[in-house]
Amino acid sequence: MTGMKYKNPISVIIPVYNEEDCIKDFLGNLLNTLKNNFEKYEVIAVNDGSSDKSVSIIKNFKEKNLKLVGFSQNQGQSAALYFGVRSSNENICVTLDSDGQNDPSDIKIIVETLKPDSAVIGIRKKRKDYAVRKLFSYTARKILNIAGGVKVHDPGCTLKAFYREDFLNIPFFNGMHRFIPYLLNINGIELIQIPVKHYPRLAGKSKYGLWSRTFRVLFDISGLFWLRKRSKPFYHYIQK
Numbered sequence: 001m002t003g004m005k006y007k008n009p010i011s012v013i014i015p016v017y018n019e020e021d022c023i024k025d026f027l028g029n030l031l032n033t034l035k036n037n038f039e040k041y042e043v044i045a046v047n048d049g050s051s052d053k054s055v056s057i058i059k060n061f062k063e064k065n066l067k068l069v070g071f072s073q074n075q076g077q078s079a080a081l082y083f084g085v086r087s088s089n090e091n092i093c094v095t096l097d098s099d100g101q102n103d104p105s106d107i108k109i110i111v112e113t114l115k116p117d118s119a120v121i122g123i124r125k126k127r128k129d130y131a132v133r134k135l136f137s138y139t140a141r142k143i144l145n146i147a148g149g150v151k152v153h154d155p156g157c158t159l160k161a162f163y164r165e166d167f168l169n170i171p172f173f174n175g176m177h178r179f180i181p182y183l184l185n186i187n188g189i190e191l192i193q194i195p196v197k198h199y200p201r202l203a204g205k206s207k208y209g210l211w212s213r214t215f216r217v218l219f220d221i222s223g224l225f226w227l228r229k230r231s232k233p234f235y236h237y238i239q240k
Helices: 023-037 055-059 075-084 107-115 131-146 164-168 176-186 214-230
Strands: 010-016 043-048 066-071 090-094 118-124 159-162 192-195
Touching: 010 023, 010 075, 010 107, 023 043, 023 055, 023 107, 043 055, 043 075, 055 066, 066 075, 075 090, 075 164, 075 176, 090 107, 090 164, 107 118, 107 159, 107 192, 118 176, 131 176, 131 214, 159 164, 159 176, 164 176, 176 192, 176 214
Parallel strands: 010 043, 010 090, 043 066, 118 192
Antiparallel strands: 090 159, 118 159
């Protein structure tokens, strides 16, 4: 099965914010991987108000399956991901970072694992980040799992696959990208978690501080806890 091209069409969404040092190599690798492994696909690059040469580099690709959308000003990773999914045309959506830390070769494994009423969440093995960042993410994950009511091994991993409609049914707010697995699960979506590869970023430095707004994040976590307690997914219904 791994030698055959994946038949279902997919949309790949990548947020891009000032990644001129990474985006050319990353996009080249991504497009080549998709061409070799998928029969039909689209890549949606969401420019999150970049002020460097990221946009011109993306436009130079002249790739028919590559669509560039975005904002004139920086709106944040949540808005970039949400707008990217809204702009997609396919039912299966995959998200990943544009800095080269996610491996595009994992996309096929991710979507082959996806099944109805589920989402696939990557678990970064041998994570290539600074020790302080990993420690902070570990602490945040413990708190998130309590608030979200489900054990997510790596909620900060951008590499995910889900159905477009399921994603658009979760609430959108600034910072929601940190809570995507939990929000999906609250709506009755099964979480399938599988290991994926992780590399040091190709160049430059991280533009999205995952937990940079600590007090806002803690406030959002309390909201997640409230939402989980007050939500009532329609697991059982009568069809006439």
